[in-house]
Amino acid sequence: MRFFYENKGLSILAEYNDRLAFGAHLHNHIELVYMIDGRVKVLVDSLEYVASTGDAIIVFPNQIHQYQKIGRENCFLSIFPRDLCPEFQNIFKYKLPISPVIKNASDNKRILPLIDSIVETHKKKPAYYDNLIKGYFLSLLGELFQEVQFKETKSSDGDTIKAVLNFCSENYTQNIKLETIAQALHISRSYISHLFCEKLHMGFSEYVGTLRISDACKLLASQDMSITEVSYAVGFNSTRSFNRLFLKYTGMTPREYRRKGKQNKS
Incomplete structure (x- = not known):
């Protein structure tokens, strides 16, 4: 997953996941997580x-959000367009949850079977997929x-x-x-810095780092590029800086991350 303003079109993500996003991002879709095990x-x-x-x-849609690792994470993650469920358009358009966390959702015994059905249907794409997944x-x-x-909403x-x-x-x-953004968007440098601290709870440099590491995770999982090639592709000037920041944000080296990804696929 990429940690920034995303315009995902009509794509749907529905999967079991053991690594949630760690950086601030927003997009125009609904994001739903169910914690099967662990805390975040x-x-x-x-x-x-x-x-x-x-x-x-x-x-x-368009809520700035991020996840920070506490311990193990085993969850269902789904990102889907609001247009998938037009019956709830008035809620999505004019309201926001007072709290994004629904405590003890597992008390409702219908939740997990529905999640299993979503993941299985999305994976197999059976006949009448569109109708099934919407339902x-x-x-x-x-x-x-x-x-x-x-x-x-306000x-x-x-x-x-x-x-x-x-x-x-x-x-x-x-x-x-910061000066680059200030000049490009005609916004004061100090105000941009204030927004990062107030809205994202991190500095500008740290945020850019999350973008680069996020992209690196995707490249390590999907491409045959060397680790050095990945580090330069996402904006680092040295593999040493890349390795240090990657370890800080993911808790493992790029090589370990790639190895774990291959093990999960096998």
């Missing part, structure tokens, strides 16, 4: 929560929304932060600095 810290629109085994997390997601959201309290400086994140996503492989 989640920050949504600058507020911090903890989700544990049996909890669910739901993030609405399962409608049912899952209907069950979860019974436990969610909503509030009306305008904020979200457009500015989206513009900043989008600029970063398009240029993070280059040697970008």
